[in-house]
Amino acid sequence: MTIQSAIQPSLLEVENLHVAVDGKEILKGLTLSLGCGEVHAIMGPNGSGKSTLSLCLMGHPKYTITQGRILYKGQDIQQLAVNERAAAGIFLAFQYPTAIPGVTIVNFLRSALRGVRGTDVPIKEFRQTVKTHLKTLGIADSFMNRYVNDGFSGGEKKRLEILQMAVLAPALAVLDETDSGLDIDALKTVAAGINAQRSSQRGILLITHYQRLLNYVIPDRVHVMVDGCVVRSAGPELAHELEAKGYEGLRPHTQTLCV
Amino acid sequence: MASVKPKIDINQDYDKLYGFHVPEKAFFKAEPGLDEDQVKQISAMKQEPKWMLDLRLRGYRHFVNKPMPQWANTELLNSIHFDDIYYYLKPTEKQGSSWEDVPVEIKETFDRLGIPEAERKFLAGVSAQYESESVYHSMHEDLQRQGVIFLDMDTGLKERPDIIQRYFGSIIPPADNKFAALNTAVWSGGSFIYVPKGVRVEMPLQAYFRINAKNMGQFERTLIIADEGAEVTYFEGCTAPSYSSDSLHCAVVELIALNHAKIRYVTIQNWSKNVYNLVTKRAVAHEGATVQWLDGNLGSRLTMKYPGVYLMGPGAHGEVLSVAFAGDGQHQDAGAKMVHAASDTSSVITSKSISKGTGRTSYRGLVKVYPGAVNAKSTVRCDALLLNPESRSDTYPTMEIDEKRVQIGHEATVSKIGDEQLFYAMSRGLTDQEAMNMIVNGFIEPFVKELPLEYAVELNRLVQLEMEGAVG
Numbered sequence: 001m002t003i004q005s006a007i008q009p010s011l012l013e014v015e016n017l018h019v020a021v022d023g024k025e026i027l028k029g030l031t032l033s034l035g036c037g038e039v040h041a042i043m044g045p046n047g048s049g050k051s052t053l054s055l056c057l058m059g060h061p062k063y064t065i066t067q068g069r070i071l072y073k074g075q076d077i078q079q080l081a082v083n084e085r086a087a088a089g090i091f092l093a094f095q096y097p098t099a100i101p102g103v104t105i106v107n108f109l110r111s112a113l114r115g116v117r118g119t120d121v122p123i124k125e126f127r128q129t130v131k132t133h134l135k136t137l138g139i140a141d142s143f144m145n146r147y148v149n150d151g152f153s154g155g156e157k158k159r160l161e162i163l164q165m166a167v168l169a170p171a172l173a174v175l176d177e178t179d180s181g182l183d184i185d186a187l188k189t190v191a192a193g194i195n196a197q198r199s200s201q202r203g204i205l206l207i208t209h210y211q212r213l214l215n216y217v218i219p220d221r222v223h224v225m226v227d228g229c230v231v232r233s234a235g236p237e238l239a240h241e242l243e244a245k246g247y248e249g250l251r252p253h254t255q256t257l258c259v
Numbered sequence: 260m261a262s263v264k265p266k267i268d269i270n271q272d273y274d275k276l277y278g279f280h281v282p283e284k285a286f287f288k289a290e291p292g293l294d295e296d297q298v299k300q301i302s303a304m305k306q307e308p309k310w311m312l313d314l315r316l317r318g319y320r321h322f323v324n325k326p327m328p329q330w331a332n333t334e335l336l337n338s339i340h341f342d343d344i345y346y347y348l349k350p351t352e353k354q355g356s357s358w359e360d361v362p363v364e365i366k367e368t369f370d371r372l373g374i375p376e377a378e379r380k381f382l383a384g385v386s387a388q389y390e391s392e393s394v395y396h397s398m399h400e401d402l403q404r405q406g407v408i409f410l411d412m413d414t415g416l417k418e419r420p421d422i423i424q425r426y427f428g429s430i431i432p433p434a435d436n437k438f439a440a441l442n443t444a445v446w447s448g449g450s451f452i453y454v455p456k457g458v459r460v461e462m463p464l465q466a467y468f469r470i471n472a473k474n475m476g477q478f479e480r481t482l483i484i485a486d487e488g489a490e491v492t493y494f495e496g497c498t499a500p501s502y503s504s505d506s507l508h509c510a511v512v513e514l515i516a517l518n519h520a521k522i523r524y525v526t527i528q529n530w531s532k533n534v535y536n537l538v539t540k541r542a543v544a545h546e547g548a549t550v551q552w553l554d555g556n557l558g559s560r561l562t563m564k565y566p567g568v569y570l571m572g573p574g575a576h577g578e579v580l581s582v583a584f585a586g587d588g589q590h591q592d593a594g595a596k597m598v599h600a601a602s603d604t605s606s607v608i609t610s611k612s613i614s615k616g617t618g619r620t621s622y623r624g625l626v627k628v629y630p631g632a633v634n635a636k637s638t639v640r641c642d643a644l645l646l647n648p649e650s651r652s653d654t655y656p657t658m659e660i661d662e663k664r665v666q667i668g669h670e671a672t673v674s675k676i677g678d679e680q681l682f683y684a685m686s687r688g689l690t691d692q693e694a695m696n697m698i699v700n701g702f703i704e705p706f707v708k709e710l711p712l713e714y715a716v717e718l719n720r721l722v723q724l725e726m727e728g729a730v731g
Contacts, residue, residue: 058686059686061678082686083687083689083690083694086685086686086687086688087688091686094683098677098680099680100680100683100697101701102700102701102704102705103697103698103701103704108687111687111688112687112689115687115689115690147704148701168687
């Protein structure tokens, strides 16, 4: 893809991935490559397997890889536990983040950072890190004392996901429909948060249903997923084409491209 | 890719921390089993007034005549061998007022449990009971000057028979239930507290109950009276060695909050899993008074405990906030009882229970509103959390509302630790065990945040201990 990725192994290589849930095959030979420093968008209609891909990358126990493999920094990660993937630098911003009543965000984040780094983080450093990111995301300090996702609005949940990404500083961030359910102001804030996290040290996979997020976060590549495979990949202009023509126009290719 | 995973400090188990025992020490030990002569012997040894002996004998007869409860857990209740229990064991000749006066192995036991350290740090007074008797007692001098009485019950009976005769058994009479009757017959130790009018005891008074001997029965009796406008917080903790044979703990606790007084009673029950914990706790709150029971049940084989508040004067307020944790083979049958007998009274019951493995929790509660108790308000909330497929939880709420102008609410939830919650926390780098601990600690947070900091830390630690191996 890029010159760099031709020399180094890609950050993420998904090769001919077949994934089943409860015996039903959802991903049917998906292939994808993401280099360090790149932002790729994955677009596709409902039910095309976008969320399956994201949960499978994170290691959700419900999803079984039946064929193919996922290479992260050149290594097959199939045997890694969920928390081991997190410690290795993989992060998933959930489409539907789960509430954990009674657990404050500050405690949750501190435990998470300790889990990811494998060592305790001095409280002072932790506070400083968090403070900086809160500012970028326009979140009040008092937010940190609320319980994780408990009674949160859609926008608050998504902001918390981005805050966690910022604090945990993963090498690979998968953002699953982080734009869904956001009004335009919240969308802009979240997009700014994502853009602030773009770096040469990080690859970002943006999973989205709509093109509108891509007006604010310009991807390097856009992949279109239909029925468990990537049916087309191109530059950011593809998103606009999809907006104009819809996914229907891409379906005929499905047969030929899917293995 | 190798990641260093954090380890949480939960590898020390109950047996090591609390389940140890030291060689048995007895100044006097009665024969196992119970009859009328034994009751007389206990009373004689304590040189009690005749009215107390008579009360004991009444209690004994009720204990013998009352049938075993046919509810909660009959299988476990019927497995108690009352004839094998030692009903009275006096470990030392006399009580110490400094730890130096306490026999060395007993002192070491309390050292290991951290009692003297807690006393130095944040307590206004301490009573340490070992087997049947209080072996150590102390209270800050300034409280003495303010007229606060904090004694073990035996000493209390000697020094203030006037107050004790008036209130002892006034809320929980000998015939109340089989186990309260047993306590009345053989009670020994426990605390007697009187806080004079308007005196606020800022730091908690604490009692710690330790069983060391095998097949021991502990029957402490506690009476707390807060006079008008007085305030006091009392904390009790308890542990025992892990034995294969059973021990019995039947306490009776009576609280009296006179007009506008406040009593807060905190329990962290952490008996070993061979202890039957059958306890009767009840309070009376007069006009404008508040009684709060904070009740944490982690240990024991079977616990049956339903702290109650009788709201007798207008504006009285009662609260029971409880957490029960039942691990493999344990049954925590706990709950609360609120009786509204006056206008503008209010009560809140919050019950949080966690069942792990084959553990079983039950909430059993009663809210009663008498006719004429207008504007009574009561809120009941029970949340149960099941950690494993074989875990069990039941709710038995009873409401008897005989007044129309009231506000009563009841809400109950049962949830399982969700795979999605675990996955979410693990995706942030927590191990499955850490994730589980975090979810459970979050679940009991409403209880923990009500506790004084020191106890909150202790409780979280205990819960972590219990959570060990929760991930299948």
